[in-house]
Amino acid sequence: MDHLLEIRNLKITTLRGKDKVYLLDSVDLSIRKKCSFGVVGESGCGKSITASAILGLLPYPLRVAEGSIRFDSRDGEKELLKLSRKEMRQVRGEEISMIFQEPMTSLDPIFTVEMQMFEALSFHHPGMGKGEMREIALEMLHRVNIPRPEQTLASYAHQLSGGQLQRIMIAIALINNPRLLLADEPTTALDVTIQAQILHLMNDLKEQRDTSIIMITHDLGVIAETCEEVAVFYAGQIVEQAQVVELFTHTAHPYTKGLLRAVTSLGGAQRKLYTIPGIVPPGGQWSRGCRFAERCEQCMEKCREEMPALREIAPGHFCRCFLQDREVEA
Numbered sequence: 001m002d003h004l005l006e007i008r009n010l011k012i013t014t015l016r017g018k019d020k021v022y023l024l025d026s027v028d029l030s031i032r033k034k035c036s037f038g039v040v041g042e043s044g045c046g047k048s049i050t051a052s053a054i055l056g057l058l059p060y061p062l063r064v065a066e067g068s069i070r071f072d073s074r075d076g077e078k079e080l081l082k083l084s085r086k087e088m089r090q091v092r093g094e095e096i097s098m099i100f101q102e103p104m105t106s107l108d109p110i111f112t113v114e115m116q117m118f119e120a121l122s123f124h125h126p127g128m129g130k131g132e133m134r135e136i137a138l139e140m141l142h143r144v145n146i147p148r149p150e151q152t153l154a155s156y157a158h159q160l161s162g163g164q165l166q167r168i169m170i171a172i173a174l175i176n177n178p179r180l181l182l183a184d185e186p187t188t189a190l191d192v193t194i195q196a197q198i199l200h201l202m203n204d205l206k207e208q209r210d211t212s213i214i215m216i217t218h219d220l221g222v223i224a225e226t227c228e229e230v231a232v233f234y235a236g237q238i239v240e241q242a243q244v245v246e247l248f249t250h251t252a253h254p255y256t257k258g259l260l261r262a263v264t265s266l267g268g269a270q271r272k273l274y275t276i277p278g279i280v281p282p283g284g285q286w287s288r289g290c291r292f293a294e295r296c297e298q299c300m301e302k303c304r305e306e307m308p309a310l311r312e313i314a315p316g317h318f319c320r321c322f323l324q325d326r327e328v329e330a
């Protein structure tokens with residue numbers, strides 16, 4: 001396998017009454033080894049359900065209706081959608097792990113940090129002794145720049161700050177040396193200075209550990225700071241995908257242009273200067289044409305009738321918009 005993860009034609013459905021509705025529509029993603037890949041888009045566009053599908057954690061009644069998710073695991077290529085629950089549990093945490101938005105709710109309030117780090121380790125290394133686990137846990141806390149690791153091991157979640165908790169979540173997520181880390185809005189709950197520190201920390205750890213990261217965010221500023229490649233999601237589809245530098249210098253899709261105007265500057269005082277007018281249509285309630293048509297300043301008649309295809313407009317740069325056809329034809 002060339003890539004670490006290859007998602008092909010992924011479709012996710014849910015049930016509304018007796019009706020099946022599509023929440024994610026024919027998504028293709030290829031994640032290279034040792035790459036940081038950004039997934040960006042507004043609320044409800046399908047970022048988190050894509051991550052849940054990779055982890056085999058889609059909540060009922062959501063399900064994968066079609067597609068494949070192939071993963072280059074340590075013991076060979078695996079089709080994640082065909083693994084049993086037990087096999088998937090083994091992959092989770094050991095080879096693919098996840099950091100969520102809310103560190104407060106991710107750590108269990110009634111157990112110490114040490115107990116939770118040991119649990120993550122012992123699940124995948126049942127024979128490991130307490131001494132060795134403690135050594136590894138301390139080393140991980142040290143790596144994520146926790147100032148007093150010994151004291152922190154004995155602490156409970158409520159005794160720690162949001163930034164510390166998120167560092168601990170990163171330590172737990174990386175403790176088994178996963179090949180892929182899914183980070184779903186890992187810094188949105190934190191203040192801006194801490195956000196920047198956590199993002200830099202994740203980048204450093206990625207370099208040291210050869211881990212690929214899928215960084216999910218609604219903020220292109222976070223992508224600019226941390227990622228090499230990016231896919232822009234809108235209403236359950238990819239609308240633009242490219243190397244990050246290419247996306248920022250040759251932005252093609254009107255939606256991406258809107259997101260760029262809305263970029264918050266990390267470390268800056270001003271936040272959310274601009275928001276794209278209108279809202280993402282609710283899951284499954286999409287028109288047959290371009291799903292961005294209602295909000296697009298450049299919408300043409302054709303856009304309401306036909307769905308634009310995702311086409312390669314420059315090497316490695318894909319865009320789903322009729323304006324690009326015009327430019328290619330001109």
Ligand SMILES: Nc1ncnc2c1ncn2[C@@H]1O[C@H](COP(=O)(O)OP(=O)(O)OP(=O)(O)O)[C@@H](O)[C@H]1O
Binds near residue numbers: 059
């Ligand atoms: N448990 C669920 N039951 C029913 N619908 C769901 C469930 N989880 C997500 N959805 C729907 O799936 C669609 C995609 O949701 P998803 O959580 O992936 O969005 P997102 O891009 O991660 O948004 P956000 O930025 O708010 O986290 C939305 O229409 C959402 O309402």
Ligand code: SF4
Binds near residue numbers: 291293294
């Ligand atoms: S296809 Fe039309 S409506 Fe959709 S983004 Fe392009 S110009 Fe706008």
Ligand SMILES: [Mg+2]
Binds near residue numbers: 047048049184
């Ligand atoms: Mg989400």
